[in-house]
Amino acid sequence: MAGVGTQPSLRKYLGALKDTTTVSLAKVNSDYKDLDIAIVKATNHVERPSKEKYIREIFHSISASRPRADVAYCIHALARRLSKTHNWAVALKTLIVIHRALREVDPTFREELINYGRSRSHMLNLAYFKDDSSAGAWDFSAWIRIYALYLEERLECFRVLKYDVETDPPRSRDLETGDLLDHLPPLQQLLFRLLACQVISFCLPSSAISPVSVFMFH
Template structure:
């Protein structure tokens, strides 16, 4: 079944590419479609050629309509296919656009589709049941789509396309203005960055896909994303280090929660990526540990004193004696906490 699927896929590729090649001689849209077809072929274990990816990126150098066509064709290709090879190559092409595309391509990606302003990358129902290998690969594809969605979501929070080489200037400007951000905004940015690391940690362990060239290509990009994310987090946590003495109690609690989430990622990230004593990564974990201790010392509470949940918090120790209306409610965009009087502050 798998071999038959490969043969059918190659026949489809030849037919589609041949038709697009004929039309492309006199039609720009057909030429762009041909570019996408070549980059997202049915060949199961062959990453897109660099020349094909470069041709997709080149669409951003022309009229805005060309960039819109490329994004639209990629999205349609992604959502109409039942082939795991085509799906993962389409996602890989989108990932390359995020990392290496220019402003015009980013703009078109961020507002696709034009009517909804959202990115429909979540392939929660994707299944390729043509073979046991493609079935397992389908799990990986569903995760990869969610991961790219998270990058786009976090990029909106930061105000620039995270990981993009073309946005290095915005990133440098960001370093200059981080000190002027309100603590709640800084916490929001850290939360968005941690969401990316948490999504990386959810990548499936597909034992039968070891050595798959496509997945190796993808994980190479994800690894680069990882180190950039760590760099972005370190900058912001160091800013909180400067603000430690003037942090409000609720900001301190949210910061500790964020640092705890980071620590929960450490083991899985270490298993996924060979850091070889990377100074940047080691700096992050040292900084996280140091900040947790310092926040506890300055604010007079310890982590074990907190009973946390992502929904509502209520003191377990004083649950019998303290009524809900006697507790203090702190509002937050990401957490909802209730602290009973006298429970956390000595």
């Protein structure tokens, strides 16, 4: 029984050690030191919502006044964070940062994210992501896979519709029949992904996904 209790504690210790090491490396090796540190701290292994100040630091680094190269680097850093982690907390926090940036940051971020997906394998393809460290982590892994699909479909909707279905007023009523028929498939697919997220969310602690549900399900 002692071993069972020790494993989660060891996992948390190793996660904290990874975060500390990554921050230390960013301080000496990165041309985007402040941004890299903010990303690590906003998407750390701690199983609690990210601190708002680190998310704001990321958003400041990719605001409209910053060069496109900074935005592209941020997307690259977030993609690297997603691709290397097998921890549900890190993956979920990274997806939340991306989702909030799509809603709250200049459209340059969205454009660069779409371009990033065209130039290489899409960063939101988490079909094989899993954290099997516990039954709860396994449940979160399923939600993360569906959430990533939702965000991918959201980008596809913007590419086809040319507006943001979450933040812009709907435009369907002003469309000609042909255009409306073109818009319906991505909208239906997005709704399907949203409903899938909502169904799985019923199995998870509300506090863990509250940063997402506040702007997805209301």
